[in-house]
Amino acid sequence: MIEMPVIEQEKCNGCGLCINVCSCKxxxxxxxxxxxxxxxxxHWCTLCEAVCHTGAISCxxxxxxxxxxx
Amino acid sequence: xxxxxxxxxxxxxxxxxxxxxxxxxxxxxxxxxxxxLDSIRKLIFEKTVARGEIILFEGEPAKALYFVVSGxxxxxxxxxxxxxxxxxxxRPGESFNDVSVFGGGLNLASAEAMGxxxxxxxxxxxxxxxxxxxxxxxxxxxxxISQRVAHLVSLVEDLSFRHVTSxxxxxxxxxxxxxxxxxxxLTQQEMxxxxxxxxxxxxxxxxxxxxxxxxxxxxxxxxITDKEALREMAGVAD
Numbered sequence: 023m024i025e026m027p028v029i030e031q032e033k034c035n036g037c038g039l040c041i042n043v044c045s046c047k048x049x050x051x052x053x054x055x056x057x058x059x060x061x062x063x064x065h066w067c068t069l070c071e072a073v074c075h076t077g078a079i080s081c082x083x084x085x086x087x088x089x090x091x092x
Numbered sequence: 093x094x095x096x097x098x099x100x101x102x103x104x105x106x107x108x109x110x111x112x113x114x115x116x117x118x119x120x121x122x123x124x125x126x127x128x129l130d131s132i133r134k135l136i137f138e139k140t141v142a143r144g145e146i147i148l149f150e151g152e153p154a155k156a157l158y159f160v161v162s163g164x165x166x167x168x169x170x171x172x173x174x175x176x177x178x179x180x181x182x183r184p185g186e187s188f189n190d191v192s193v194f195g196g197g198l199n200l201a202s203a204e205a206m207g208x209x210x211x212x213x214x215x216x217x218x219x220x221x222x223x224x225x226x227x228x229x230x231x232x233x234x235x236x237i238s239q240r241v242a243h244l245v246s247l248v249e250d251l252s253f254r255h256v257t258s259x260x261x262x263x264x265x266x267x268x269x270x271x272x273x274x275x276x277x278l279t280q281q282e283m284x285x286x287x288x289x290x291x292x293x294x295x296x297x298x299x300x301x302x303x304x305x306x307x308x309x310x311x312x313x314x315x316i317t318d319k320e321a322l323r324e325m326a327g328v329a330d
Contacts, residue, residue: 025312033144064311066312068280072291077281082278083277083312083314084277085267085269085277085313085314087268087316088308
């Protein structure tokens with residue numbers, strides 16, 4: 023399973039701004055709410071999260087320490 | 093009143109045992125006996141909240157003290173123009189709304205679930221009884237509040253004196269997990285709310301840290317590649 027942005031559909035107002043800004047076609051409107059399509063093309067630019075006025079999209083980062091990176 | 097059969101009784105006893113085990117993991121209840129924990133358990137209510145649900149609103153009357161059983165809660169203040177400053181992230185075993193409840197006034201900050209969260213709560217009136225009856229709890233409370241003050245002093249220091257990149261470095265160190273990613277994942281917006289800056293500055297700071305060779309940015313991961321150098325940038329002692 024490919025990690026993808028998290029959508030809280032109840033917050034989505036269907037404005038479509040995220041679709042406009044997404045360069046990898048990972049976002050589509052289904053029944054007027056945003057749905058994510060799993061794709062390796064998504065390079066986590068986080069522009070969809072930045073442009074969303076309602077906070078419906080979250081691009082979560084894991085923070086890890088590399089072994090022998092201390 | 094119908095008698096319970098042995099299976100029903102076992103289920104109830106198991107539930108009680110689970111609750112007491114969870115209470116023991118909360119620092120407020122450290123050092124209390126099983127009998128004392130059992131008395132306190134009867135005053136505690138459980139609450140489940142979904143991701144994004146607001147548990148407390150800043151400015152409303154403080155009615156209860158909460159403990160996180162599972163999940164993570166963010167405690168934050170919001171400015172008049174909607175800017176958010178995260179004060180703490182509350183993890184399992186930790187409490188929030190302490191100062192508001194004991195201060196006897198209004199909620200000093202808001203609290204929101206960052207994912208599915210299970211809470212234990214105790215009403216303000218019941219808390220007063222518990223503190224009176226169990227002095228050990230009052231001693232634990234002083235320790236918890238002291239740690240809370242120390243954290244806030246550190247936050248003021250960071251916001252007043254540290255460059256944004258240094259604050260971001262500190263956040264990365266604090267929220268780093270092991271390779272299994274066992275710590276809370278964060279959005280850039282959440283990092284900005286902790287660091288007292290805007291989202292765009294987080295991106296710039298991460299790029300700057302990558303150029304310094306202290307982190308590597310992967311698709312949805314920030315990998316700390318030189319922890320000691322990052323500590324130095326964050327101004328954190330070993």
